[in-house]
Amino acid sequence: MTLLIFSVVIWCAVWAMNRQIANSPDRDDRAARIFVPVVLGGATLFLWEGLVTGLGVSPVILPAPSDIAATFAASTAILWEDFVQTVLKGALTGYVIGCTAAFVIAVLIDRSSFLTRGLLPIGNFVAALPIVGIAPILVSWFGFDWQSKAAVVVVMVFFPMLVNTVQGLRETDAMQRDLMRTYAAGYLQTLVKLRLPAAMPFVFNGLKIASTLALIGAIVAEYFGSPTRGMGFRISTGVGSLSIDLVWAEIAVAAIVGTLLYGGVSWIEKVVTFWHPSQRR
Amino acid sequence: METDSVRPSGAGTSQRSPVIEARKLDLTFQTNDGAVQALRDVNLTINKGDFVSFIGPSGCGKTTFLRVVAALEHPTGGQITVNGMSPDEARRKRAYGYVFQAAGLYPWRTIAKNIKLPLEIMGYSRAQQDEQVARVLKLVDLEGFGAKYPWQLSGGMQQRASIARALAFDAEILLMDEPFGALDEIVRDHLNEQLLALWDRTGKTIGFVTHSIPEAVYLSTKIVVMSPRPGRITDVIESTLPRERPLDIRDTPEFLAIAHRVREGLRAGHAYDD
Amino acid sequence: MKTAFPVLVVLAAIVALWYAAVAPMNIRTALDQAERAGAAVEPAGARERLEVSVWRLMIDNPDHVSEGYALDRPRLPTPVQVGEELWKTTGEMVLKGRAMSKRSLIYHASITLQSTLWGFLLGTTLGILGAVAIVHSRVMDMSVMPWAIISQTIPIVALAPMIIVLSAQLGIEGRGVPKAIISAYLCYFPVLVGMVKGLRAPTASQLDLLRTYNASQRETFFKLRLPASLPYLFTSLKIGIASALVGTIVGELPTGAISGLGARILIGDQFGTPLAIWAALLAAAILAGVLVTLLDILQRVTLKRMGMPT
Structure with a gap:
């Protein structure tokens, strides 16, 4: 007391x-x-x-932080195995594939204003949908191992990233484009020297949104079937067997990973878009 | 419309070969409210080494004319040649440097890298790039600021950097669209003085859009007065001021006489209906 | 209308791609089924076919490709199949007068909608109150704002089963409450951020003007900050309601819920009826579209009345 x-x-x-x-x-x-x-x-x-x-x-309802810390320290082997399975294999693979694909496609469709006008509203709509729901479908397509988790992550991060990149590429103002015209600059030169740098704040916004979605996707997909490892697997079985402190340890890992991932992307953003008003001090 | 006046003396380089020639130029924009005649029957010859100012109220087509010269707009009638070519060919040959109202420097590039931008695009070698940057930074008095980022500089310095950027590839023609419009009077005076010196040293042909009568009179060898609806030229004044112009020339009767004529021209063309 | 045509063309292209993908996706299942029905299939035996690429299978068994478009349990159903399934579980049920039966998606959608709305209400309230506190109190701004950001980097799904166990242990009846909590957790953040931005939108000169009138903090809030924040609020409400729906479905997915759209997805997975999953997904998309559109209309009407550009 x-x-x-x-x-x-x-x-x-x-x-x-x-x-x-x-x-x-x-x-x-x-x-x-x-x-x-x-x-x-x-x-x-x-x-x-x-x-x-x-x-x-009762520790079944809510364990004390000290208990969670003790469990954390005692089960580092399990936590590491789950971390590798869910974060390194599932989430990061999907994150890299999904974001790269979205970025490349955004640059490609940006050449056609027709495609841009058609895809942007659809992309915006899809980005707001509960895409996690496709997890069971993708698990049935790609199997129980991390490949299906990565696939879920790819689909989840794709649209927010696409929409942000396309919007970013449209960010340049008329004067900056006119300037490039007076230099008789070609499409590629304008893209590399003007539009991509100008799009970077938007690209990083997309990358940050995607970083939180990636973990959600990888964990949810494990609820629909996984080998006997992974953070989502451990959480759902842990809740069932009332090993609540282990569940909280996994949650702690998820929280730390999520924060680090987001923080890491923010840090790179700071380095790359140091020139943007929001980053200057 | 061209009036005969005394040519400024002392300009040793002033061969009278035309650089920009417009004949019966028309440009009509299609807008949601119908057609707008931005330019009507514009005839103008700009010779090599001229400093030509375009002055008039907004909507008179002065910026539009400059953009036509730069091939950023396309006329709907009449002819225009730049260096004897069509404006678009001239643009491809990089015949002119353009300075916009806002400096428009890329915030992610240092001042030196900003000046290098056109040089990179035009395929200059590294060594040439560095050489040109050093040259033009000196020309606009920004030595030692090459490594700074644009947002670390004052508005006047940014505009000077953007002029340096336009000078970097040494085009014969410099087109300036109200480059000092957003700056305060004192900075503006200073930059005007510097611009005149620069023009004197380089012998470039300059087209300069402005709102300010003193600025136009102080800078120009030729002042083109325009008026709106439809955009057209109402007067072309050949300046009688000497090429050497200290700032206090603005208090001489000669200067005031030219300013008066510009003001009359503006008044005549302006209906004051807005 | 400038965007309507491109959008329709892109949609048509997506549907065409979808149709094209059905053939390779379903060829194996189609061949297995045909073989069981006694048809000659090249090569024979499901195991042998796994060694062969789907393209080879399609070339060798051209007659069976079309069967892939009419499977009961397709890996990838056609858009028409999904539409039919959706109609069967919604419109047809209504016609039969069983709109609220357990097999009707309308029933499940209404369960999801309920939790979503409760979560939205809770999340929006928290978000707005939090924003007001943050704008008016420096200590809130400095201590709470960083944690609000961190809270969003934590994958809520990791917490979802915990929240449900916790509320069960605490004796909270019904599955609606934990779902609404998860939904509020995802929903409050965009509202908080948008509202903080909105409440700080008035310029220094607008604030100074009210200072010259010696207006109280309360008056400044109601006469300046609140109206100025409305465009921001509506924009974030639209994001918020979509997030709330995502949250509800996430809350239904991993927790063994038996009603709700997420539960339909779960059950469809367990019983191997992919059509049910697809129909539930489509229903969720429609629900999201309707909710966002409603808020959009509300935004237009409100802002128009207040004379603000929309």
Whole structure:
């Protein structure tokens, strides 16, 4: 019980401190921008710990973070195997294939304004659909192993990536195109020197959306059949056998991978589109 | 329409060979509200080494005329030649550099890389590229800024960089569409002075669109006054000012007389119905 | 109408490609079936045929290619088959007066729609309240916004089974609640981001004007920030409702639900009836289209009334 009270007090103290920082002149500091959310996250984890142990919540309902951490440390072999199966084989393969295909096709159809006008509304619509639903179909087409997971990811990331790239390629203004005309620049020169660089912020937007979709696709597809490994497999069997702490460990892996993937793409974006107003400081 | 005046003296390079010749030029745009005559019966000769300003209210076709010269628009009637060729052939031969109202530098390229852009497209070698960049950066007084990105520069410096970009491939003709329109008066004066010096040094033929009477009079050897609906030329004034022009020439009676004539021309062509 | 024609042409091309793909996709199943029915097939035996490419099979058995277009359990059904299945489970049921029977997709769609709408309501409320808090409080902006972004990089599907177990353990009745929670989780983020952008849309001079009137924060909010945010809000509501639907279906897929469009997909998978899966997918697409279109109309009407460009 003391732990509970202690954790509540800590949480409130952290919030009060964040408030101080947020209203101080140093708030735009890089360090402050990182410190404030991180410390709040830590306090919230501690509050979770306090609530679960203090109130005696059954670990079947919600295990304490310390239990999850212990399970995590004890089952690294399993977690690594699942990570390789789901993330490296399923999600990343599909992500790379799907995004590359969408990018290439976007560049190709961009030459025809007719195709662009026809495909853009359809692409926009399909990108909003619950495409995960095709997972069982693709599992039946490509088998239980990671190939079917990669296929689901390919289909899921394709349309958002396509739509963003096509839109990005249309981003140049009339003056910039006129300038290239006064140089008598050819199609390829205009594409490489003007339109692709100008499209990069959009391309990266697509890549970021696709990065979260890739993990979702790979995990859902495993619910419809997989070899006896993979994060989705472990989660669905773990829930059934009530090994909830292992499930939470997998969720933690998924959260870390998702954040790292997104963060990685954002970092590359920062390097490539350093010139864009949204990236300048 | 051409009026005979005294040619500016001292221009040793001024052979009177025509560079741009327009005869009975017409251009009609089809818009949603019907046809708009952007240019009607435009006759104009621009000679080598001329500094020609186009002045008039918006919609008078001054920008359109410049774009026709650059083959960015195509006339619906009449003839126009640039260096004795059709504008499109001239464009393919890279006969002119074009400066737009906005600097339009690519934000992902440094100033030097921006200036190299046309050179890359035109297939200059690396060494030539570097040489040209150094040359034109000096010409527009931007030495030492080559490694900066456009957004790190002031508006005036950006516009200078865009002029450098247009000069980089050493075309004989420079077409400028209100290049200083978005800048404040003081920066503008400074750039006008620099532009005149540059023109004097290089002997290029310049077509210059502007809204400002003092700017037109200060810069030009020939001022083309235009008026809208339909876009047409109402007066062509040959400047009597000397080629050497300090900024305070703008207070001389000669300057004011020319400015007055431009203003009269604008007033005559303008119905003030908008 | 400028886009209608290209869209139709592209759609026609997609349907044509689909039809063309049916033949190679289904040739094996068609040949297996023909062989069982006693027809001579080249080469004989399903196992032997696995060694041969589908193109070879199509060339060697030209008479059986067309059978691939009329299979009961095709790997890839034709668009017409999917349409027929959809009609059978919707329109025909209505005509028979059994629109709400367990075999009707209308029933399942309504279950999905319910959860979607609850999730949408919950997510939108959270998103808007969060945005208001973030715009008005720096500490919220600094502490909560990064976590909101991180929350979206976590694959919700990993959490979905947990949420369902949790709500079962906590004694929450019915499967609607966990589905709505998942749906709200996917839906709140676009609304939050769009709304923060919208509430910050007023320019400094517009805000300064209200300062010269000595307007209170409340008045600034209702007279300036809120109206200025509406175009952004509607745009993100459209993304939000589509995400809410995705969330509901994701919530139905891995959890052994028995009603809802996601459940139909699941059941179609378990019983090996691909037509049911395809029909449910098509129904989900139509549902998404209808929901987004409705919000679009609402947006046009509202913004027009407020004199804003749409």
